[in-house]
Amino acid sequence: MSSKLPRTVQREIQAILAARQEDTARIRAEAARLAEEWAEQQRWDLLCRARDGMGCRGDTVVRLPDGREVTIPCPLADSLCPPRRRALLVSLGFGPRYADPTRERMLPVIGEAVDLFLAKLDENLAAGKGLWLAGPVGVGKTAALAYIAALAWSPKRVVLYRTAPELFDQLAHEGITDALRECPLLMVDDLGTEYDANWPLSRFTQLMDWRWRFRKSVCVTSNLMPAQLARDERWQRVMSRWRATVTAYWQDGEDMRRPEND
Incomplete structure (x- = not known):
């Protein structure tokens, strides 16, 4: 029951x-x-x-x-994790101050230029197309190069970064190296007319001529637009090569750098 x-x-x-x-x-x-x-x-x-x-x-x-x-x-093939990205940018020569670039901090014109370049990165590098970011001091030109480098670099796609004085000094002492010729993307920061006749401008012209002929991309920052730099006859040959392959942008703005807290 x-x-x-x-x-x-x-x-x-x-x-x-x-x-x-x-x-x-x-x-x-x-x-x-x-x-x-x-x-x-x-x-x-x-x-x-x-x-x-x-x-x-x-x-x-x-x-x-x-x-x-x-x-x-x-x-x-994936994006670098943050620690490796910082280590990469420091090793390329950007230093710790530019080791954490972000898209959000970019001013409008520079941000748009970076977006357009990266949207067709493989196509741009295959065609030897580059970027020219111009503007006054402190508008984020170097940080934009660091951002591009972090996204573009891979073991099979080497990126080289040089400030213009560093590059000219290297050309003066080492000449045109294979790395400068062959890297898919060369970044030249702070290019201008302030270099006197003793700088090896002829070697720089040879290097850029070779990269133009073999479709190797260049990204440049400057306080001048290409047309302004081309007024100096010493730069006219290089500017002529870049006219068809480098897209130039001008970013207005005030210096975004601020005093550091103690």
């Missing part, structure tokens, strides 16, 4: 079971979130190791704490 549980007891049991189901679902959701965070960290670690090795290591199978296995593709 069977006896039926009272309704009040049945309701209590159902409430207990429902609470356990909710707890189980909550625990599973939390475990899934932690597993995803752990997998993302593993992915960044793999990216850093692959970048350091300068080569693809193929897909990697990672076992998550909940027992699942996920396949992480080689991340060499």
